[in-house]
Amino acid sequence: MITLSPEPVMMGGVSARNHLVLAAGVLGTCASSLSRMLRSGAGAVVTKSIGPEPRFGHPGPCLVVLEDGLMNAMGLPNPSKQFQDELSALSGEPVIVSIFGGNPEQFHEVAGWFADKAQAFELNVSCPHASGFGAQIGTNPDIVKACTEAVKEWKKPAWVKLTPNVTDITSIGKAAEEGGADAIVAINTVRAMRISTGMRRPVLGNKYGGLSGKAIFPIAVRCVYELYEACSIPIIGCGGVSCAEDVIEMMMAGAQGVEIGSAIVRDPDIFSHICKDLYAPDGISPREIVGCAHG
Amino acid sequence: MLLMGYLPGKLWGVPMAEGLPVTVTITKVVKESPGVTTVFFDREFESCIGQFVMVWVEGTDEIPMALSYKNAITIQRVGDATTRLVAMKPGEKLGIRGPFGNGFRLHGKILAISGGAGTAPLLRVGLECPDVTFLMGARTADELIFHKMLTEKCDVRVATDDGSAGFHGYVAGLLDEISLDEYDTIVVCGPDPMMRSVLSVLQKRSSLEKSQFSMHRYMKCGVGVCGSCCMDPDGLCVCRDGPIFSGLSLQNSELGKYHRNAAGLKEK
Numbered sequence: 001m002i003t004l005s006p007e008p009v010m011m012g013g014v015s016a017r018n019h020l021v022l023a024a025g026v027l028g029t030c031a032s033s034l035s036r037m038l039r040s041g042a043g044a045v046v047t048k049s050i051g052p053e054p055r056f057g058h059p060g061p062c063l064v065v066l067e068d069g070l071m072n073a074m075g076l077p078n079p080s081k082q083f084q085d086e087l088s089a090l091s092g093e094p095v096i097v098s099i100f101g102g103n104p105e106q107f108h109e110v111a112g113w114f115a116d117k118a119q120a121f122e123l124n125v126s127c128p129h130a131s132g133f134g135a136q137i138g139t140n141p142d143i144v145k146a147c148t149e150a151v152k153e154w155k156k157p158a159w160v161k162l163t164p165n166v167t168d169i170t171s172i173g174k175a176a177e178e179g180g181a182d183a184i185v186a187i188n189t190v191r192a193m194r195i196s197t198g199m200r201r202p203v204l205g206n207k208y209g210g211l212s213g214k215a216i217f218p219i220a221v222r223c224v225y226e227l228y229e230a231c232s233i234p235i236i237g238c239g240g241v242s243c244a245e246d247v248i249e250m251m252m253a254g255a256q257g258v259e260i261g262s263a264i265v266r267d268p269d270i271f272s273h274i275c276k277d278l279y280a281p282d283g284i285s286p287r288e289i290v291g292c293a294h295g
Numbered sequence: 296m297l298l299m300g301y302l303p304g305k306l307w308g309v310p311m312a313e314g315l316p317v318t319v320t321i322t323k324v325v326k327e328s329p330g331v332t333t334v335f336f337d338r339e340f341e342s343c344i345g346q347f348v349m350v351w352v353e354g355t356d357e358i359p360m361a362l363s364y365k366n367a368i369t370i371q372r373v374g375d376a377t378t379r380l381v382a383m384k385p386g387e388k389l390g391i392r393g394p395f396g397n398g399f400r401l402h403g404k405i406l407a408i409s410g411g412a413g414t415a416p417l418l419r420v421g422l423e424c425p426d427v428t429f430l431m432g433a434r435t436a437d438e439l440i441f442h443k444m445l446t447e448k449c450d451v452r453v454a455t456d457d458g459s460a461g462f463h464g465y466v467a468g469l470l471d472e473i474s475l476d477e478y479d480t481i482v483v484c485g486p487d488p489m490m491r492s493v494l495s496v497l498q499k500r501s502s503l504e505k506s507q508f509s510m511h512r513y514m515k516c517g518v519g520v521c522g523s524c525c526m527d528p529d530g531l532c533v534c535r536d537g538p539i540f541s542g543l544s545l546q547n548s549e550l551g552k553y554h555r556n557a558a559g560l561k562e563k
Binding site for chain 2: 027034055057059064083194199262265268
C-alpha cells in the first residue's frame with residue numbers, strides 16, 4: 001500500500017497535524033470530547049454545527065447502526081452562542097467551527113461569535129433533515145454563494161460542506177468557490193429512511209434521516225472526482241472513510257485531506273490506527289497522488 | 296489514552312448491539328411506588344448487570360433506561376416519554392436498541408448503594424449475587440422500591456429523608472455504620488448529588504478503587520458517536536465508556552456539579 005511522508009499539512013487555509021479531520025457532528029458538542037479526539041490522533045477537528053438559536057434536536061430515535069453505516073436525524077441540536085465557552089478551552093488547537101443558518105445574515109452573525117477563536121469555519125449547507133437549514137440552503141447555488149460571502153467577511157478560512165442530494169454537485173461547488181470558499185468538503189449524508197416492520201413506522205423520530213459510513217464511500221468518491229474536475233479550490237473528502245487505503249483513494253479522486261466520522265462507531269481510536277498505516281518515513285508526498293486518477 | 300479512567304481492562308465498553316430497534320410487546324405493568332413503574336416485555340435481553348437499552352416510545356421519543364430485569368425496565372416519570380411509558384398497557388409495543396454500555400464488574404462481597412429510582416439498575420445485583428449488603432435511600436417510605444423483594448435476598452438497610460422508614464437522613468449517612476474493608480466491590484446508583492456525596496465519603500475512607508458508579512446523562516445515539524452524553528473533563532461518553540465508571544475516574548469530573556441538556560447547554 002502507498003504510504004505518505006509525515007509532513008506539516010496545510011489544507012484549505014487550515015494548518016493541521018495530519019490529513020485526517022474529525023467530521024462535524026461526531027463527539028463535537030463539548031471541548032473535552034474534541035480534545036480527546038485530538039489526543040487520539042485527529043489532525044484537526046470540526047465542531048458540532050452551531051446555529052443562531054439553541055436547539056434540542058429531533059425526537060428519538062435519532063440514530064441507528066446499520067450493517068455498513070449509520071443513519072441519523074439528530075436535528076441540529078446545539079448550544080448556539082454559548083458554545084463560545086467550550087471553544088475557549090481549545091484555544092491554539094486546530095479547531096474548525098461548523099456553523100449553520102437559515103440565510104446569509106444568520107451565517108454572518110453566527111460566524112461573528114467565533115471569529116476570534118476558530119481557526120476556520122465550515123458552512124453546513126448540507127444537513128438533509130432540518131427544516132429551513134442545511135440542504136434546504138445548500139441545494140440553491142445562489143444562496144450557497146451568498147452565505148459563503150457573508151462568512152468570508154470575517155476574513156477566516158471557510159470550508160463549505162456540500163450535500164450529495166442534488167442532481168449536479170459541481171454547480172454547488174462552483175457557487176461556493178465563487179463565494180470565496182477556501183475549500184469544499186464533500187459529502188454530507190445521503191437522504192435515507194428505514195422502517196421498523198414491527199412498529200410499522202419509520203425508525204427515526206424525524207422519519208427521514210441521513211446515511212453515512214462505508215455504504216456511501218463510493219458516492220463520496222464520485223462527488224470528489226466530479227468536483228475536482230469542475231473546481232480549483234481544495235477538496236476535503238468525507239463519507240465512509242474508515243481505513244488508510246480509503247484515504248489514499250480519496251486523494252487520488254482529488255481530495256487534499258479527509259474527514260472521518262461514522263468510523264468512530266467501530267473504532268474510537270480510528271485516528272491513531274489510520275495514522276499508523278498511512279504515514280511512514282519513506283512515504284511519498286501527497287502531491288504525487290492528489291487527483292492522479294484523472295487522466 | 297491514559298487520561299481515560301475506565302474500569303481496568305476494557306478501554307471502550309463491550310461490543311455493542313447493532314441494527315434497528317427490536318419490537319417487543321408489553322406483558323405486565325407493575326406500580327412500584329407512586330412515581331415509579333416497572334414495564335415487563337415478552338423478550339429477555341442477554342446483558343451484563345448495569346447495561347442499558349434505548350427505549351423507543353413510538354410517536355414520542357427514545358430514551359436510555361437501565362434493564363431492571365432482563366425483560367423489564369423501571370421508569371420514574373420525569374418527561375414526555377416516561378409519562379407515556381408509565382401509562383402503557385399490556386399488548387402495546389416498544390422498540391428496543393441495545394443493550395449498550397459496559398456493565399458492572401462484580402466479585403466477592405458486594406456493597407450496593409442506591410438512591411430513589413437508582414435502585415432499579417442495581418436490582419439484579421441484589422437478586423443474582425450471593426453476598427450483598429444493600430443500602431437504599433428514598434425521600435419517604437412510600438418511595439422505596441424493590442424493598443421487600445431485596446430483603447428476602449440480602450441484608451438491606453434503609454434511609455429516608457423524612458425518617459418515615461429506617462435511618463432519618465441521606466443514604467450516605469448509612470455508610471457510618473459500614474466497615475468498608477469487608478467489601479470487595481461497591482456499586483452506586485442514584486441522583487447526581489447523592490452519588491457525589493457517596494463518592495466523597497468513599498474518597499475520605501480510601502475505598503474509591505473498588506467503587507463503581509452508574510452514570511446517567513442525556514443521550515441521543517447510545518453508541519458513542521453523537522457526543523450528547525460526554526462528560527468533562529476527559530470527554531468520556533456515558534453511553535459507550537460507561538455507564539459504569541470507576542469512582543477513581545469520577546473524582547475530578549462534572550458529577551454533582553453540572554450536566555449538559557439536549558442542546559449541549561450546561562445545567563446545574
